[in-house]
Amino acid sequence: MKYISLALFLLAIISCQQEADPDNKMETIKYIERASGEIKTENVPSEGMLKWLYTSTTGKAALSLLFKRKIVSAVGGWYMNTGFSSRRIDEFVSEHQIDKKEFEIEDLSKFTSFNDFFYRKLKPNARKIGERLVSPADGKILVFQTLADVNRFFVKGTEFTLAEFLQNEKLASKYNNGAMAIIRLAPPDYHRYHFPASGVASESTKIKGHYYSVSPLALQKSLQIFCENKREHCTLATEDYGNIIIVDVGATMVGSIIQTYEAGANVEKGEEKGYFAFGGSTLVLLFEEGKIMFDTDLVENTKKGMETTISMGENIASMVKK
Template sequence: MTSKTLKTEIYYLERQTGEIIYEQIFAEKTLRLLYENYFGFIVFNYLLNNKTFCWLYGKYQDLPLTRSQINKFVRRYQIDIKETELPLKNYHSFNAFFSRRLKPNARIFTTESNIFCAPADSRILVYPKLTAETQIPVKSSSVTIAELLNCEKLAQIYRQGSALCLRLAPYDYHRFHFSDTGKALPAKYIQGKYHSVNPLALAKVCNIFSLNKRMVTEFISNNFGRIAYIEIGAFTIGSIIQTYTPGIVYKGQEKGYFQYGGSTLVLLFQPGTICFDDDLIQHSLEGLEVYVQAGNQIGKKNQIQS
């Protein structure tokens, strides 16, 4: 066993009902073996935590033979198939289902310009004001924005700003969207590792966000200033796919999607541009993630710009 005691259970708040939910950890036995077992962690780091293994695993999930996993996956995690764009029989592989689109209007983004909507189905934590050192707390440690962005100069734009962390479980809808209308610059790829982003892994390796491969997009929002979108890959993530075209984009427009595996989004905001909803601030102070869906209101435009 490792010398560090890890949290054995994970809970989050279902915002719509107010219920505290025990999270079913995808591939829990494997994840605990890799992160809670001393020898398992060594095997993971030397043999599995690399581009080649994750690419091969992603390609395997593209094969037609993986279609047999879909029905079992849907039943176990109670996925609402009434929302999916296609009938289950029309998905040619597990990866095709994993990165599924939803039916039109399954996720509604309000047209009110002062409302900031969640860009993805996820469990979120909000950070209304980052420290002068531009750090985002992650479990028992913290990650600097410069490390996250891989750019000290870009990090200064968000000094003492705000941050939003969105964690997607493997059974979530894995496409992400723009939360406002504005201009999106081309995404920049940052090479890195392939750690899981589950809280079990974050408890073991606290700087995963700055270690993993990721993509950074600078977005000049019409109503919320400059925003950095950071898509963070994870263990067995085959690819982070960008589907938008750089230039003018619109609120609710799809930005891209993750292929197989759990994953995380981090959004960084300039100081004084957004006011997160009070309930999210309070729960984040308690360390309790809140589940929201893409299009749900999570904040408002700060009417008094600092």
């Protein structure tokens, strides 16, 4: 109960703290819309709160003391499962211009809670599945042909290592020279995720961790957040792209990571793998060396320091022909 009381107290002072703190210097989030090539600015839910938590002295103290802990996300998840939270749905859809016509259930009044809406299903044909390796989710993507590119991109903070990220040195050693994709799901995005290729999926391995934000406003400070957050990973054995590691990373206010696939079974490209409950989340794909080549536009945009919008089922890479 003391954590809950402290959480309510901290939330009450956030708005005035954000304006008063001179250290609040985080940049806005800009990204490239893939279809048009336009550079846009992201509308970030709770942007002020994130800036306060990750840039100010008092915010960092609150983050370490409370906000990274499970209790805060658990309380938030509990509320998002209540009928009271459903009152936020209409405003949220309107504010973020979410296309209701894609929803399996278009009538927003049918959702029993905000979480019920948050991990909504889409109509069967709402996403076209590409002919090559595809994105497992809607969101914004960064791609790296080697792990060295990752550490050059995220120049701040402690060096990112796969062994620490996967908590398995033997498994990590198979991917140290391989490629990596980071797909970030913002709260307005569709939050079910799917398989990027056909194959056989292993059982998920769970790794305990904290609940830091995975927003770029937080990652600007350190990619090490990925190695500290709660996460799960499985290996997808494919014929064309080798063994792909799929890592589901939780974050602040993500109450649960739910797997809906059957471990050990054959899965089809585009088939649902699972979903995240409320909050921002991330998927990380790891590829063995020499197995895939990312699409040129995604590589170039990443080199510019820009994420690119992506839809589940959209092509992101090709197999390397031997």
